[in-house]
Amino acid sequence: MAHLIHEADLISAIDKLEDLKPFYRDYIKDRWVKYLIRWDNRAAETKWKHFTLRTIVVIGAVLIPALIGTSALLPLSEDRNKDGIQWFAFGLSLLVGIAAALEELFRFGEIWRDKRAAEELLHCEGWRYMKLVGKYKGKSYDSAFTDFASTVEDMIEHEIKDYFLVTRPKEETNPNLSNG
Numbered sequence: 001m002a003h004l005i006h007e008a009d010l011i012s013a014i015d016k017l018e019d020l021k022p023f024y025r026d027y028i029k030d031r032w033v034k035y036l037i038r039w040d041n042r043a044a045e046t047k048w049k050h051f052t053l054r055t056i057v058v059i060g061a062v063l064i065p066a067l068i069g070t071s072a073l074l075p076l077s078e079d080r081n082k083d084g085i086q087w088f089a090f091g092l093s094l095l096v097g098i099a100a101a102l103e104e105l106f107r108f109g110e111i112w113r114d115k116r117a118a119e120e121l122l123h124c125e126g127w128r129y130m131k132l133v134g135k136y137k138g139k140s141y142d143s144a145f146t147d148f149a150s151t152v153e154d155m156i157e158h159e160i161k162d163y164f165l166v167t168r169p170k171e172e173t174n175p176n177l178s179n180g
Contacts, residue, residue: 049108053099
């Protein structure tokens with residue numbers, strides 16, 4: 001799994017921040033780094049699952065008609081080979097159906113993109129703080145910390161809410177559907 005975040009590098013960068021109270025430093029490590037790592041791991045895991053399932057569907061969708069076509073072209077004298085090809089095509093069609101259903105049910109692709117986006121936004125906010133740019137410009141680490149911590153907590157809260165929206169069944173996410 002491809003990870004974009006390297007915890008040791010982040011900890012090292014945080015430890016190099018001068019004039020930062022130990023409590024603030026601990027918060028950044030325990031909250032900001034923790035969520036970066038969590039979302040990076042989740043993004044990498046769901047990306048792998050998404051691409052694995054999608055690969056099964058795509059390759060199977062190409063192979064099934066080819067297998068059926070090959071089976072139809074075999075002479076009657078090779079019925080044993082025909083049966084084997086047909087059973088293989090049948091099994092492959094089940095695998096493709098299951099893979100497509102799992103992707104639809106668990107929405108790994110949506111979760112991967114959501115977690116990667118959340119991780120990147122949180123990452124950017126941390127680097128703005130560490131470089132004292134943007135809304136942190138002209139401030140010390142200590143004076144900018146409250147704004148940084150508040151922004152981080154808002155981002156975490158927003159991501160948790162978004163996660164529940166992404167993982168909610170589709171029919172619940174469409175406000176135009178009615179029960180009557």
